[in-house]
Amino acid sequence: MRGLIAGAAFVADEGATAEGADGLANFEAKMSGTVLTGIALTGFAVAFLHAAIPTHWLPFVATGRVQGWNHARTLAITALAGTGHVLATAALGLLLTIFGVALSARVGVWFPRVVGGLLMVLGLFFILRQFVSSAHSHTHLIGAAHEHACESRTRTSDRVAIGSLFAILTFSPCESFLPIYVSGIRFGWSGFALLTLVLSVATVAGMLFFTWVTLAGIRNFRLRWLERHENAMMGGVLLAVGVLVMLFEK
Secondary structure (H helix, E strand, O other): HHHHHHHHHHHHHHHHHHHHHHHHHHHHHHHHHHHHHHHHHHHHHHHHHHHHHHHHHHHHHHHHHOOOOOOOHHHHHHHHHHHHHHHHHHHHHHHHHHHHHHHHHHHHHHHHHHHHHHHHHHHHHHHHHHOOOHHEEEEEEHHHHHHHHHHHOOOOOOOHHHHHHHHHHOOOOOOHHHHHHHHHHHHHHHHHHHHHHHHHHHHHOOOOHHHHHHHHHOOOOOHHHHHHOOOHHHHHHHHHHHHHHHHHHH
16 A cells, blocks of 8 residues: 555656656746847847948938939839848858857857857947947048038949949948847757848838938938947947846756
């Protein structure tokens, strides 16, 4: 009789242990999904705000007016150049993911801490760069160059104009989104695919929206402040994502 009672107690203990393990696994899966969702939403905000910088839409408005393009053609060319911008950024993200997946297999449980720490360091770097005079001068020169382009009234061939706009963005990938790729390395290729989709939608949608707003003649729509404070904003976002990864990703 005692043996039957002991056996029943042992089976009950095993069942409770299995249920506890399943519950823990479900909790960790939910937390992992929550972290990836947070990273994806953060990535969308970063890409959209980056697209709001005048260098991503002002040249298309200026060139379209000089070339005599209608609004539909200007927006189509903006989307084309935005696609090149996304592909260049995704190519760099692919290299980071390949390296990160290999590193994750070696580092194991320490990988989230490494990634979180790296994101926090990058965040501090962006914030520091906000206050560096050379970075401000570089931004000013870019803005001045595009303002000069707006004043230029020399028409060229459409092929040259479109090629120039495409090259400008393709060869200047979105560096602000690369840390988002780093934070998603833990989720493997599914994470890379999701973040690339987020990058594509947010970047192209942002460029189209701000180009359309300007073409529509909404003169009071001013985003120069965003261009001036982009580094500080991105730095704060990266710091937050770094803390999120270190606290919740195991």
